[in-house]
Amino acid sequence: MRxxxxxxxxxYEAIWNNDDKTIIPELLCEDFSxxxxxxxxxxxxxxxxxxxNLVRESIQxxxxxxxxxxxxxxxxxARIHYSGIHYGDFxxxxxxxxxxxxxxxxxxxxxxxxxxxxxxxxxxQGLQKQLAQLIQE
Numbered sequence: 001m002r003x004x005x006x007x008x009x010x011x012y013e014a015i016w017n018n019d020d021k022t023i024i025p026e027l028l029c030e031d032f033s034x035x036x037x038x039x040x041x042x043x044x045x046x047x048x049x050x051x052x053n054l055v056r057e058s059i060q061x062x063x064x065x066x067x068x069x070x071x072x073x074x075x076x077x078a079r080i081h082y083s084g085i086h087y088g089d090f091x092x093x094x095x096x097x098x099x100x101x102x103x104x105x106x107x108x109x110x111x112x113x114x115x116x117x118x119x120x121x122x123x124x125q126g127l128q129k130q131l132a133q134l135i136q137e
Contacts, residue, residue: 004076004110005069011108011115012064012080019056021049029116037104037122038091059084059100067103076108082122086134091127096134102127 011027014020024045034042034051042051056062062084070077083101086093102123109117 016064029114058088058090060087074110078106093131
């Protein structure tokens with residue numbers, strides 16, 4: 001069985017940074033549950049792919065860079081640095097075409113060598129402050 005940290009690295013690099021949805025069934029349980037910072041709980045591969053598209057349509061060159069990871073039993077925590085170009089409507093803000101950067105945290109729960117649940121929390125307040133400043137410029 002692959003180490004959880006390796007799966008988390010692949011999750012961010014393949015799925016988020018390279019928009020490779022073909023790997024979703026390999027990394028995520030079929031009944032995968034996901035709570036992102038932009039809305040309600042998502043369930044399953046299709047709902048997660050829809051969420052992924054929503055973010056990537058708003059943020060061009062979207063990147064998730066792992067700052068640190070901690071693993072304990074079936075849980076892995078990751079502190080993430082996010083970045084990209086504000087290309088579409090995002091958090092109620094019209095496109096600024098400016099670079100955005102913000103931080104967040106994620107807790108992954110594993111079952112049978114795959115990600116079963118993911119809880120993500122962005123620094124939404126810092127991100128909104130950044131967007132508001134860009135609009136005023």
